[in-house]
Amino acid sequence: xxxxxxxxxxxxxxxxxxxxxxxxxxxxxxxxxxxxxxxxxxxxxxxxxxxxxxxxxxxxxxxxxxxxxxxxxxxxxxxxxxxxxxxxxxxxxxxxxxxxxxxxxxxxxxxxxxxxxxxxxxxxxxxxxxxxxxxxxxxxxxxxxxxxxxxxxxxxxxxxxxxxxxxxxxxxxxxxxxxxxxxxxxxxxxxxxxxxxxxxxxxxxxxxxxxxxxxxxxxxxxxxxxxxxxxxxxxxxxxxxxxxxxxxxxxxxxxxxxxxxxxxxxxxxxxxxxxxxxxxxxxxxxxxxxxxxxxxxxxxxxxxxxxxxxxxxxxxxxxxxxxxxxxxxxxxxxxxxxxxxxxxxxxxxxxxxxxxxxxxxxxxxxxxxxxxxxxxxxxxxxxxxxxxxxxxxxxxxxxxxxxxxxxxxxxxxxxxxxxxxxxxxxxxxxxxxxxxxxxxxxxxxxxxxxxxxxxxxxxxxxxxxxxxxxxxxxxxxxxxxxxxxxxxxxxxxxxxxxxxxxxxxxxxxxxxxxxxxxxxxxxx
Amino acid sequence: xxxxxxxxxxxxxxxxxxxxxxxxxxxxxxxxxxxxxxxxxxxxxxxxxxxxxxxxxxxxxxxxxxxxxxxxxxxxxxxxxxxxxxxxxxxxxxxxxxxxxxxxxxxxxxxxxxxxxxxxxxxxxxxxxxxxxxxxxxxxxxxxxxxxxxxxxxxxxxxxxxxxxxxxxxxxx
Numbered sequence: 117x118x119x120x121x122x123x124x125x126x127x128x129x130x131x132x133x134x135x136x137x138x139x140x141x142x143x144x145x146x147x148x149x150x151x152x153x154x155x156x157x158x159x160x161x162x163x164x165x166x167x168x169x170x171x172x173x174x175x176x177x178x179x180x181x182x183x184x185x186x187x188x189x190x191x192x193x194x195x196x197x198x199x200x201x202x203x204x205x206x207x208x209x210x211x212x213x214x215x216x217x218x219x220x221x222x223x224x225x226x227x228x229x230x231x232x233x234x235x236x237x238x239x240x241x242x243x244x245x246x247x248x249x250x251x252x253x254x255x256x257x258x259x260x261x262x263x264x265x266x267x268x269x270x271x272x273x274x275x276x277x278x279x280x281x282x283x284x285x286x287x288x289x290x291x292x293x294x295x296x297x298x299x300x301x302x303x304x305x306x307x308x309x310x311x312x313x314x315x316x317x318x319x320x321x322x323x324x325x326x327x328x329x330x331x332x333x334x335x336x337x338x339x340x341x342x343x344x345x346x347x348x349x350x351x352x353x354x355x356x357x358x359x360x361x362x363x364x365x366x367x368x369x370x371x372x373x374x375x376x377x378x379x380x381x382x383x384x385x386x387x388x389x390x391x392x393x394x395x396x397x398x399x400x401x402x403x404x405x406x407x408x409x410x411x412x413x414x415x416x417x418x419x420x421x422x423x424x425x426x427x428x429x430x431x432x433x434x435x436x437x438x439x440x441x442x443x444x445x446x447x448x449x450x451x452x453x454x455x456x457x458x459x460x461x462x463x464x465x466x467x468x469x470x471x472x473x474x475x476x477x478x479x480x481x482x483x484x485x486x487x488x489x490x491x492x493x494x495x496x497x498x499x500x501x502x503x504x505x506x507x508x509x510x511x512x513x514x515x516x517x518x519x520x521x522x523x524x525x526x527x528x529x530x531x532x533x534x535x536x537x538x539x540x541x542x543x544x545x546x547x548x549x550x551x552x553x554x555x556x557x558x559x560x561x562x563x564x565x566x567x568x569x570x571x572x573x574x575x576x577x578x579x580x581x582x583x584x585x586x587x588x589x590x591x592x593x594x595x596x597x598x599x600x601x602x603x604x605x606x607x608x609x610x611x612x613x614x615x616x617x618x619x620x621x622x623x624x625x626x627x628x629x630x631x632x633x634x635x636x637x638x639x640x
Numbered sequence: 641x642x643x644x645x646x647x648x649x650x651x652x653x654x655x656x657x658x659x660x661x662x663x664x665x666x667x668x669x670x671x672x673x674x675x676x677x678x679x680x681x682x683x684x685x686x687x688x689x690x691x692x693x694x695x696x697x698x699x700x701x702x703x704x705x706x707x708x709x710x711x712x713x714x715x716x717x718x719x720x721x722x723x724x725x726x727x728x729x730x731x732x733x734x735x736x737x738x739x740x741x742x743x744x745x746x747x748x749x750x751x752x753x754x755x756x757x758x759x760x761x762x763x764x765x766x767x768x769x770x771x772x773x774x775x776x777x778x779x780x781x782x783x784x785x786x787x788x789x790x791x792x793x794x795x796x797x798x799x800x801x802x803x804x805x806x807x808x809x810x811x812x813x
Contacts, residue, residue, distance in 0.1 A: 315801030440807035476781035496791030
């Protein structure tokens with residue numbers, strides 16, 4: 117950080133970015149590389165690989181967002197983890213410290229969900245205003261930035277024990293698209309990051325830096341340009357605007373709890389699908405009584421979390437699934453759109469392992485007695501996989517302002533979610549297929565495990581062609597306020613079946629290019 | 641408990657965070673101890689009976705037959721505080737009342753796990769049960785000392801990960 121910039125609070129020439137994860141962290145660096153002055157405000161602290169800990173609960177205490185949130189709806193998370201709707205990170209680098217590294221592109225048809233699937237009752241499907249051809253070059257750049265394996269000639273990761281069971285089970289059922297994944301985890305030294313050492317604990321922050329995270333790539337590189345200042349422990353309270361309806365800067369609480377105002381030429385919101393709409397709603401004013409950028413009423417709506425769930429299998433002999441990369445394994449045959457299965461869209465199955473402490477917490481929350489403990493007793497003999505499928509956007513699945521307030525007195529996000537029947541049908545199909553994979557390899561017991569607190573948080577500020585259908589346009593620029601952007605997964609029009617980070621990064625690189633061009637031309 | 645036995649306990653290093661024994665416990669003045677006095681836990685705010693019952697309840701909620709009582713004792717030791725005393729007293733009294741209604745002297749003297757579990761099932765939606773169960777999720781399973789019993793190896797970075805230590809050593813496929 118030797119060259120890190122320091123900008124005045126009154127400097128209204130800067131771009132202010134709120135959040136430093138896959139969206140905000142990448143946008144900050146990309147703009148800084150282009151000579152744009154950036155102030156990035158991050159609610160959390162700064163942690164680097166030497167700070168990460170190979171301990172699930174200690175790491176959770178270090179990195180997770182545990183500020184209050186509330187929940188409602190019929191999803192089981194609301195009952196079992198009512199104050200923790202998501203397992204995401206509050207730190208410089210955001211959830212890129214915690215993510216598994218799975219980096220797969222949307223399938224072409226998934227950019228056009230409404231056209232491809234047709235209208236689905238109770239769902240609020242919409243086509244993205246961009247498509248696969250538009251995104252292809254940005255995906256290329258994103259894959260190069262992240263060093264994604266099995267792209268651009270990069271080798272795949274070696275399969276660990278958990279993968280070997282998974283692969284054999286998939287092939288036994290006749291599946292063919294099975295491999296160790298396109299992962300932002302180095303299979304060989306790349307971009308000043310070492311190769312994976314099969315340590316496990318990918319979710320706790322990679323202590324080798326073999327997994328890409330903006331915390332130790334884009335952020336320090338942006339700072340090295342002298343164009344980026346990152347202020348950590350800066351909790352944004354409100355975005356302010358002038359009488360012309362342009363945003364003028366943001367109010368935030370600094371590390372000492374003092375309210376500051378940072379002026380801005382442009383504001384980009386990248387706080388994730390809970391905090392971004394929360395901030396827009398908390399910024400309501402006389403001119404924008406329903407919140408900023410909310411003339412459509414769509415801010416906070418269409419929250420998606422992917423149709424998830426896990427399957428664990430218990431075998432006669434040890435697996436030791438925790439050894440090695442947490443999620444380097446995927447089966448993609450079921451990711452296609454094939455309504456004959458009883459649902460629209462598709463899903464991926466990906467290897468997953470939890471440590472013993474988190475397995476106890478998440479295997480079957482609330483369960484007790486020997487049905488539960490006899491499964492946990494076989495922890496060493498377990499293999500595990502995770503379901504990630506496209507869920508249906510629904511207007512009533514939404515983030516609103518709760519009556520609960522945080523330590524700054526700001527109303528927190530309430531997250532309301534209920535499964536759509538399509539989500540349920542897809543999950544049940546995936547449970548059956550996953551259990552069949554393990555039974556094919558001789559599993560003596562299989563456990564269809566309910567979804568964890570969300571890690572893929574999407575929608576709530578969705579992208580739309582027409583202003584009345586969403587919050588932002590194809591550049592992530594809000595329909596209502598030209599110098600206000602959204603730069604995280606909340607832009608997603610639909611969720612597709614793929615882990616979202618690569619797409620968030622690709623969108624951020626593309627958005628940086630657009631913003632820099634518009635600034636240079638004087639349009640912004 | 642005899643004077644000699646109590647002295648025997650005090651000569652041993654008491655576990656700093658907790659102790660032992662449940663239905664199997666020998667209770668003394670201010671202690672719950674293992675029958676062989678291999679370890680003991682001192683109680684201050686709650687009674688020996690209450691601690692012994694909590695320990696048995698913990699075992700009945702998450703029964704692992706290869707995990708010794710001392711780990712369950714550690715997991716519930718935190719309820720021996722003035723703040724928790726009223727909740728514990730009320731909860732244990734309810735357990736014992738249910739046991740007595742079923743013809744037993746109290747909860748810990750019920751011989752069969754299934755009979756005790758039936759009582760717990762009746763109170764599983766209550767705040768006392770949920771507090772104890774929820775606390776055990778971390779109180780029991782986050783003890784590094786129990787991880788090897790499950791085969792879990794914990795931290796691996798300091799050992800260079802598993803790249804040379806069996807990440808792909810499965811041999812039965």
